[in-house]
Amino acid sequence: MTRPRILVVGAGFAGVECVRRLERKLSPDEADVTLVTPFAYQLYLPLLPQVASGVLTPQSIAVSLRRSKKYRTRIIPGGAIGVDLKSKVCVIRTITDQIVDEPYDYIVLAPGSITRTFDIPGLTDHAFGMKTLAEAAYVRDHVISQLDLADASQDPQERASRLQFVVVGGGYAGTETAACLQRLTHAAVKRYPRLDPGLIKWHLIDIAPKLMPELGDKLGSSAQEILRRRGIEISLGTSIAKAGPEEVTFTDGRVIPTRTLIWTAGVVASPLIATLGAETVKGRLAVAPEMNLPGNDGVFALGDSAAVPDLAKGDDGAMCPPTAQHALRQGKHVADNVIAALRGQSMQRYVHKDLGLVVDLGGTDAVSKPLGIELRGLPAQAVARGYHWSALRTNVAKTRVMTNWLLNAVAGDDFVRTGFQTRKAARLKDFEYTDAYLTPEQVREHIEGTGRQD
Known part of the structure; x- marks a missing residue:
């Protein structure tokens, strides 16, 4: 008899934790484990703003999945673009652009999320995101290049527009991105004697x-005060009406001349979830507390793409937030439930009480709320970096x-611009490939065409 096939989609916190636990708890002859991911590394997303600001190097937060020889999981380099629940087949587009079908007995869906966008004129054409390693590296190059271009410009209006930066999104990603990049430009402009530091303006x-309402009024106010003290202009109750190559129009009517718009206004579940044709909650796959899909044997979902009931809150209808903290624990829990299903045992419901929140604002500035205790300054910074x-x-x-942190604290930043994609401008739409997915009808037509239908 062939061994059961376990297919894990996604190499984020949830997917990798699931795979590693399956490898530890399953004997080699119990099941075959396969992981689908376009990149053979696990990205530590919360530290992306520090990559964008140059505090950390890109490879320091990209943990290779091929480094160790002891792991036996087969890695398929590509992205899942559709799942047919009836015939138990996952449709994959490999990095060589081939379409392959991967049958499974158990599937764990952890494809993560993509940047949430709205129908705002010019947004996807002119904004940058902060969701991938490539975006973080690109944004750093772009911000430093604006200083170079402003320094070289003889036009006062062009110079002023290149030194204004707009970040949309007052959550953790947006706040940390604005804070870290503002520190970068504040330090870098000292190396440009022709530039007036007063021209550099950051808008959040x-x-x-x-800002970050989850922190509570006091810590949220502390974070705002830190940012305003640095000169970051914070506008709440405001969004973007339209975006252009050289200016951004706010919904309150203001027009800001800028060449830099960074969009971090939330995330939505991966488009892969829509290919299943199953019930969703705000775009996330509706799953049971055991993180399995009701009515479909062997289908599990977790992380940002799953609406996992948050039983710890005791609030009927509450879902676990899309945080690394939950994803890590859900990955281990799903692995245990997959093993239980494989062995004919009972599955357990997922329950985890949030341990708190940390926000690193760069330097010695931070606010944290571990176990409900409010911290600011160095103690908060120690907790934030210690947690990460x-x-x-x-x-x-x-x-x-740790080496990057110590080196940056002692020597500062070198403000090196690598020239990443220097000949071709890249924006939000160029990094996440959201047009690659099939519709449920296309998935079914593909399966029928290959003869895999039941």
């Missing part, structure tokens, strides 16, 4: 009435990150 805007450091999966990654 959000449609919500508060401990969450890194390998000792190699921990060593690289």
Whole structure:
């Protein structure tokens, strides 16, 4: 008899934790484990703003999945673009642009999320995101290049527009991105004697009435005060009406001349979820507390793409937020439930009480709320970096990150521009490949065409 086939889609926190636990708890002859991912590394997303600001190098937060020889999981380099639940087949587009079908007995869907966008004129053509390693590296190059171009320009209006930067999104990603990049430009402009530091302006805007409301009023106000003290202009209850190559129009009517628009206004589930034709909650796959899909044997979902009931809150209808903290624990829990299903045992419901929140604003500035305790300044910074450091999966990654932090604290930044994609401008639409997915009808037609239908 052939061994059961377990297919894991996605190499984020949830997917990798699931795979590693399956490898530890399953004997080699119990099941075959396969992982589908376009990149053979696990990205530590919360530290992307520090890559964009040059505090960390890109490879320090990209943990290789092929580094160790002891892992037996087969990696398919590509992206899942459709799933047919009836015939138990996942449709994959490989990095060589081939379409292949991967049959499974158990599937774990952890494709993560993509940047949430709205129908705003010019947004996807002129904004940058902060969701992938390539975007973080590109944004750093772009921001430093604006200083170079402003320094070279003889036009005062062009110079002023290149030195204004707009970040949309008052959540953790947007706040940390604005904070870290503002520190970068503040330090870098000292190396440009022809530029007036007063021309550098950062704008952080959000449609919500508060920054990071999850922190509470006091810590949220502290974060705002830190940013305003640095000169970052915060506009709440405001969004973008339209975006152009040289200016951005706010919904309150203001027009900001700028060449830099960074969009971090939330995330939505991967488009892969829509290919299943199953019930969703706000775009996320509706799953049971055991993280399995009701009515479909062997189908599990977790992380940003799954509406996992948050039983710890005791609030009927509450879902686990799309955070690394939940994804890590869900990955282990789903692995245990897959093994239980494989062995004919009972599955367990997922319950985890949130341990708190950390926000690193760069330098010695931070706000944290571990276990409900409100911290600011150096103690908050120690907690924030200690949490991120401990969450890194390998000792190699921990060593690289700690070395980067120490080196940056002692020597500062070199403000090196690598010339990444220097001949071709790239924007939001160029990094996440959201047009690659099939519709449920296309998935079914493809399966019928290959003769895999039941």
